[in-house]
Amino acid sequence: MDAVVPVPLSPSSLKSRGFNQALLLSLHLSKEKKIPLLMDVLIKIVDTPPQVGLSAKERSANVKKAFACSGEVAGINVLLIDDVMTTGATVNACSKELLLAGAKSVSVLTLARAGLL
Secondary structure (H helix, E strand, O other): OOEEEEOOOOHHHHHHHOOOHHHHHHHHHHHHHOOOEOOOOEEEOOOOOOOOOOOHHHHHHHHOOOEEEOOOOOOOEEEEEEEEEOOOHHHHHHHHHHHHOOOOEEEEEEEEEOOOO
8 A cells, every 4th residue: 555545524523523533543554554644635525414324325325425535646556544334335435536536546444344223
């Protein structure tokens, strides 16, 4: 991997939560493995409602246009970090934006895997 990229939170979510779990995981992994951390390359441009309680189809629609790539990722292999993955809608939306911006590949690492209730 050439760089670590955390799944971003919207500014309002970050303000209310006070931290981004994916960023904290990314910081530790980047430091431990000596892989550059690109923390501002991917941004959340739509303040979406929480995914909790949504079906897989609703989750996908909820985040479809919620992210944008604001930095240079052309030709690099990206390790995308998220804290929890349920349906994969968020990491799929983020991966799509990174690939559209020219990333050579996107691999996903999550701390936990959850199922729909």
